[in-house]
Amino acid sequence: MPHLELGLPAAALDADRTRPELTDSDLQTVAAQLGRPPRGLVAVAARCVCGAPLVVVTKPLLEDGTPFPTVFYLTQPAAISAVGRLESTGLMARFNADLAEDQGLREAYLEAHRDYLAQRAQLGSPPQLDGVSAGGMPRRVKCLHVLVAHSLARGPGVNPLGDLVLAALVPDWRPDQCQCEHYEPPVKAAPGPANGRRQDSAEQPAAAGPRPEVSTGGDRPAERVV
Numbered sequence: 405m406p407h408l409e410l411g412l413p414a415a416a417l418d419a420d421r422t423r424p425e426l427t428d429s430d431l432q433t434v435a436a437q438l439g440r441p442p443r444g445l446v447a448v449a450a451r452c453v454c455g456a457p458l459v460v461v462t463k464p465l466l467e468d469g470t471p472f473p474t475v476f477y478l479t480q481p482a483a484i485s486a487v488g489r490l491e492s493t494g495l496m497a498r499f500n501a502d503l504a505e506d507q508g509l510r511e512a513y514l515e516a517h518r519d520y521l522a523q524r525a526q527l528g529s530p531p532q533l534d535g536v537s538a539g540g541m542p543r544r545v546k547c548l549h550v551l552v553a554h555s556l557a558r559g560p561g562v563n564p565l566g567d568l569v570l571a572a573l574v575p576d577w578r579p580d581q582c583q584c585e586h587y588e589p590p591v592k593a594a595p596g597p598a599n600g601r602r603q604d605s606a607e608q609p610a611a612a613g614p615r616p617e618v619s620t621g622g623d624r625p626a627e628r629v630v
């Protein structure tokens with residue numbers, strides 16, 4: 405099995421028992437960032453320059469059996485908000501138009517999709533997620549957060565649209581400048597959709613996995629680290 409080329413030791417993903425890059429402090433920070441205790445975290449794939457988690461790696465199958473397609477999940481609130489503002493400018497529609505017109509971009513985006521699947525396969529991807537990546541890949545763009553998280557986790561040149569999003573975020577947000585808050589631990593778990601943001605990784609009904617709160621028959625994959 406090839407080693408993951410994440411921004412952390414491959415050993416971090418070898419087994420649940422080995423988490424040199426996922427400390428208790430990281431878990432507390434991610435819980436504060438998300439507003440609830442995270443589940444299924446395996447590692448931190450990208451960090452802010454201050455050291456706080458920026459992108460986390462989540463198991464493709466949560467403890468309760470829920471398939472979770474979004475391997476790389478953006479957790480820093482400032483980044484999430486900045487990407488959300490970009491989404492509101494219509495950038496996804498432009499990317500989709502670009503994909504329709506540009507064969508080279510389509511091919512590069514397909515490679516990004518394959519990379520995503522290959523990364524997840526190393527974490528033990530369940531059959532429900534066969535061929536399903538996230539964010540709309542490989543044919544569409546449905547969530548810029550997913551693409552940015554992929555680019556931050558894997559570095560430039562892997563996800564062409566994630567790279568373009570990172571460029572478009574400047575000067576609003578950039579990975580070499582800390583915009584972290586003082587993360588307060590969540591007072592208590594906040595289940596359900598109370599958290600206003602989403603990182604939609606659904607693309608098609610065939611991609612279906614249940615939502616965290618639904619045991620079977622959901623019409624789209626789980627959207628959140630819960």
Ligand SMILES: [Zn+2]
Pocket residue numbers: 452453454455456581582583584
């Ligand atoms: Zn920071």
